[in-house]
Amino acid sequence: MSDDTILELSKLTKYYGKHRGVIDLDMSVKKGEIFGYLGPNGAGKTTTMRMLLDFIRPTSGTSKIFGLDTKENSLALRHRIGYLPTAPALYGDITGKQFFEYCANLKGGCDWDYVRELIQRMECDIDRPIDTLSHGNKQKLAIVRALMHRPELVILDEPTTGLDPLIQNEFEKILRETTEQGNSVIFSSHILSEVEELCDRVAIIREGTLVAVEQIADLKSKQVRRIEMSFGNNIRSELFEGIDGVKNIIINENKLKCDIVGSLDSLVKVVATQHILDIRTEEPALEDIFLAYYEGH
């Protein structure tokens, strides 16, 4: 483990009986990183995270956090990790305020100025019984709980479900600040645009196996996007032939549909000579990204 590696998985494998959880995961996360963990439903994201917290045990392989084996040192590690599970268990009949006091007492105190700051920035409602809060408002309490002890590593399992865009933005700022202070974040998602904005690197997992671990910039250069454009006049197909990365061109009178790999720059320069009415781009499906990888390897 090099000095700045805070997490290292080595051949980490989990079978639930005969059912595949994850297979032979090898990857590492560095101090100060926001590390994205991207994969579709059932890929193995939650399974991996639960093994890191020692809630479930691997079938084979090892995981280390801060150089310590996660099975042998789970109690010590839990003091240094903040975890947001997919379906956080909160105590329903108490208020958010009582809940945070309870969490603080469990750990022998906390920095209340920081907790108040988190509560205010995440716009938490801490005066009503947790049971009576909406899904998104419960999620915000669970996020504050994961962060309130300033953990050295924050493990977040699909944290943005239910957050509105403004709060999501504030949450991402908080995560960036925590990594600027030398802490690290692992963030699972099945939405590429979300990890793309926030993360330094991303691991892509599919059917329990790692497909790739990439810098975000490298991932973007392989990204396929579907583009649809309308023009003020009919357009000629010759215009779009031979542009870097452009494939599957369909032209219908004044409308263009195509797929583009990587940068939009060369296409935009060609269409700039035309009268453009509308441009739409679609988020690539994760499946398309996987295909791009398989074609590339």
Ligand SMILES: Nc1ncnc2c1ncn2[C@@H]1O[C@H](COP(=O)(O)OP(=O)(O)OP(=O)(O)O)[C@@H](O)[C@H]1O
């Ligand atoms: N307790 C369990 N018993 C049997 N199989 C399980 C169990 N938990 C998970 N699995 C299986 O392990 C695989 C990985 O599931 P996991 O929940 O880790 O995926 P995920 O990437 O978190 O998916 P999602 O995006 O839906 O949350 C799936 O095939 C799932 O059916």
Ligand SMILES: [Mg+2]
């Ligand atoms: Mg999951």
